[in-house]
Amino acid sequence: MRKAIISDIHSNLESLEAVLADIATQNVDEIYCLGDIVGYGPNPRECIDRVMDCRICLLGNHDQGAMFDPEGFNSGAERAIFWTRNQLENSSRGPDQHRRWDFLGELPRTCQEGDLLFVHGSARNPLNEYVFPEDIYNRRKLEKIFSLIPRYAFQGHTHVPGVFTENCNFLSPETIDDEYRLGEEKVMVNVGSVGQPRDGNPRSCYCVLDGDLLQFRRVEYPVEQTIEKIYAVPELDNFLGDRLRDGR
Ligand code: ZN
Numbered sequence: 001m002r003k004a005i006i007s008d009i010h011s012n013l014e015s016l017e018a019v020l021a022d023i024a025t026q027n028v029d030e031i032y033c034l035g036d037i038v039g040y041g042p043n044p045r046e047c048i049d050r051v052m053d054c055r056i057c058l059l060g061n062h063d064q065g066a067m068f069d070p071e072g073f074n075s076g077a078e079r080a081i082f083w084t085r086n087q088l089e090n091s092s093r094g095p096d097q098h099r100r101w102d103f104l105g106e107l108p109r110t111c112q113e114g115d116l117l118f119v120h121g122s123a124r125n126p127l128n129e130y131v132f133p134e135d136i137y138n139r140r141k142l143e144k145i146f147s148l149i150p151r152y153a154f155q156g157h158t159h160v161p162g163v164f165t166e167n168c169n170f171l172s173p174e175t176i177d178d179e180y181r182l183g184e185e186k187v188m189v190n191v192g193s194v195g196q197p198r199d200g201n202p203r204s205c206y207c208v209l210d211g212d213l214l215q216f217r218r219v220e221y222p223v224e225q226t227i228e229k230i231y232a233v234p235e236l237d238n239f240l241g242d243r244l245r246d247g248r
Pocket of ligand 1: 008010036060158
């Protein structure tokens, strides 16, 4: 069974379509989406429509913010969330509106299948906790989170892909030739971000898992098109477009 694991699309339709096209070449059986379908980007409705067919889709903090009162967001992110909510509430009245709203409202926060745990943020706080590469120096934090993981956890939220090992190493995809073989030891895998990579590489990132072999894939997409759309929406800060170009 080959799984594609995607996360943090953030209403970036161009990146999502490029990733789905790449997935179509990978003999993948099922797609898992770890949340943050919306927020920041210009195409929330279209992105929701495209992830509805995933085997599993989790709730992210931006998805939750769009439905309820956003808390803990900076002002640019919050404005984007209110604009997103408006897109979901006021445009396209009718069955599509309800379909999308119900879909978001029913998304689970975690999913476990055997040894595999899927979350948006962390096993300890599925929606909101960040696990950054520099957390390898915070041994207590990692130990606590690892204690909650069956064996392998897949997560997103930071938009920085890589593998955290139980002995507190962080392996970025470049240092492992984009491949990692799951073994006896527990690991946390950050699958990276489809729609807003922040590891200095502007290409979309996602993972393919085939048995115990994990592969990070990077996919080019027409980033300038997304940036133009963001520039055209006053409620979306231009910075949200600029950062896509640099992958930061
Ligand atoms: Zn995110």
